[in-house]
Amino acid sequence: MFINRMLAVASVTLLVGCAGTQQPPNPQDPWEGMNRGTYAFNDAVDRAVFRPIAELYAFVTPRPVRTCIRNVYLNIGEIWSMINSNLQQRHVDAINTTGRFLLNTTMGLGGCIDVASKQGQPRINNDFGVTLGVWGVPQGPYLVLPFLGASTVRDGVGTGVDFVGNQLDTIGAIPNVRLRNSLWGLEVVVRREALLTVSKTVDRTALDPYSFIRDAYLQQRRAQVLGDADAQELPDYEDYADVEVDEKALGIEQEK
Amino acid sequence: MMTAVRTETSTRRLSHARLMGLASAMLVAVAMLLNATAHASPDPKAAPPVFVQEVADQLLAVLKEDPEVRNQNIERINEVVTEYIMPYVDFERTTRLAAGKYWRQASEAQKEELSAAFRNTLIRTYSGALTKVDKGTAMEILPFRGDADAKDVVVRSSVIQASNTEPIRVDYRLRREPEGWRIYDINVENVWLIQNYRNQFAQQINRSGIDGLIVALNERNAQN
Numbered sequence: 001m002f003i004n005r006m007l008a009v010a011s012v013t014l015l016v017g018c019a020g021t022q023q024p025p026n027p028q029d030p031w032e033g034m035n036r037g038t039y040a041f042n043d044a045v046d047r048a049v050f051r052p053i054a055e056l057y058a059f060v061t062p063r064p065v066r067t068c069i070r071n072v073y074l075n076i077g078e079i080w081s082m083i084n085s086n087l088q089q090r091h092v093d094a095i096n097t098t099g100r101f102l103l104n105t106t107m108g109l110g111g112c113i114d115v116a117s118k119q120g121q122p123r124i125n126n127d128f129g130v131t132l133g134v135w136g137v138p139q140g141p142y143l144v145l146p147f148l149g150a151s152t153v154r155d156g157v158g159t160g161v162d163f164v165g166n167q168l169d170t171i172g173a174i175p176n177v178r179l180r181n182s183l184w185g186l187e188v189v190v191r192r193e194a195l196l197t198v199s200k201t202v203d204r205t206a207l208d209p210y211s212f213i214r215d216a217y218l219q220q221r222r223a224q225v226l227g228d229a230d231a232q233e234l235p236d237y238e239d240y241a242d243v244e245v246d247e248k249a250l251g252i253e254q255e256k
Numbered sequence: 257m258m259t260a261v262r263t264e265t266s267t268r269r270l271s272h273a274r275l276m277g278l279a280s281a282m283l284v285a286v287a288m289l290l291n292a293t294a295h296a297s298p299d300p301k302a303a304p305p306v307f308v309q310e311v312a313d314q315l316l317a318v319l320k321e322d323p324e325v326r327n328q329n330i331e332r333i334n335e336v337v338t339e340y341i342m343p344y345v346d347f348e349r350t351t352r353l354a355a356g357k358y359w360r361q362a363s364e365a366q367k368e369e370l371s372a373a374f375r376n377t378l379i380r381t382y383s384g385a386l387t388k389v390d391k392g393t394a395m396e397i398l399p400f401r402g403d404a405d406a407k408d409v410v411v412r413s414s415v416i417q418a419s420n421t422e423p424i425r426v427d428y429r430l431r432r433e434p435e436g437w438r439i440y441d442i443n444v445e446n447v448w449l450i451q452n453y454r455n456q457f458a459q460q461i462n463r464s465g466i467d468g469l470i471v472a473l474n475e476r477n478a479q480n
Contacts, residue, residue: 026455117422117423122414200384201381205380205476207459207460207469207472207476208460223446234448237450238357239349240352241349
């Protein structure tokens with residue numbers, strides 16, 4: 001019943017999404033019409049359910065407590081990050097992540113305090129989507145997943161594997177179903193709360209939140225797959241002031 | 257007898273430590289004073305990492321002193337940006353690159369209006385972050401691996417926003433101009449600013465022209 005209604009909402013927004021776009025298609029986002037539909041659906045659900053809950057959580061919980069809880073969740077996630085670093089042959093990252101995990105779990109009181117970051121060892125986020133990218137799997141078209149948001153075909157597969165991986169080594173491994181589900185529920189709230197300032201910024205500054213999020217996501221994922229910050233290529237913006245100067249020098253008429 | 261002796265030594269050590277603390281606090285104060293004069297105005301002719309550090313230090317010093325900024329007083333933030341950021345930024349270039357091939361279709365007046373509107377959008381983007389500045393906020397420049405003789409360089413840094421939070425990676429892209437280095441693009445957690453506005457600008461210009469883009473930006477800026 002509930003799912004039926006969700007599907008109805010999704011298909012309506014999908015149609016609306018299709019009607020709204022007549023731009024030349026973005027090569028990275030050939031399914032833009034459908035994606036905009038899913039985006040609108042996600043956004044509606046977020047505003048109706050997740051965001052209010054996250055705001056309430058932020059309102060009733062003092063900041064240090066929130067930071068602590070978030071750090072604990074992120075700390076548990078380091079195990080899967082470490083496994084992925086190994087799968088990517090980034091063994092130095094894997095060692096650093098292991099060191100972080102051990103230090104934060106002990107000195108950082110179960111991950112509550114991020115001691116490792118303070119000592120200059122920042123968290124290395126990693127997941128199976130990145131692993132696939134490192135293995136040479138192309139990212140495929142941009143894809144907005146229902147509820148989960150920005151992704152690509154490759155990262156969508158990665159998310160599926162991440163879910164299984166987390167089943168094995170973290171909260172999913174807890175046999176008590178009620179406790180496990182409560183922890184997962186809390187995790188959703190905690191992760192959403194961490195993004196409240198981001199979504200506020202997007203709301204306030206993006207001309208088109210959909211493409212703002214898409215372009216930021218694709219940039220970030222590309223950087224994660226490339227890894228080493230110094231090896232990354234810089235965006236090459238063609239400077240049309242230079243083009244104009246060149247054209248004048250060559251005596252080419254400017255087309256308007 | 258033994259205990260008495262031990263207590264006496266520890267008291268003496270304590271007062272000694274306190275004295276040392278006082279002396280070092282004074283030293284720090286003097287050093288800060290010297291630093292403040294040294295950072296009076298960042299030198300765009302210095303090496304890029306030095307220049308960026310100077311700009312950031314100066315800005316942070318102002319932000320930490322100013323309660324108005326923390327109260328999200330947008331007028332004051334605007335003033336701070338104009339005085340302590342804009343002189344070191346080639347904002348026309350930022351806007352030009354974000355507009356891409358459409359830039360040449362714009363008239364001089366449109367170019368100026370677009371730069372102004374975009375600037376206000378960015379102030380709104382970053383004012384939230386500026387209000388979070390507290391005593392613990394600091395920026396550490398990461399080792400510079402670029403070629404200092406190049407015309408276009410990237411300075412990488414790590415920004416610590418507040419206690420017990422992860423440091424944020426912030427990179428600056430600079431270009432050498434006759435008057436020295438100018439920042440024109442910024443990267444926060446692997447997202448380049450210009451790159452992220454290019455598609456949005458193009459979409460809006462395709463839909464309603466450059467004037468439409470200016471209107472859209474200004475409308476966004478007027479909303480809360």
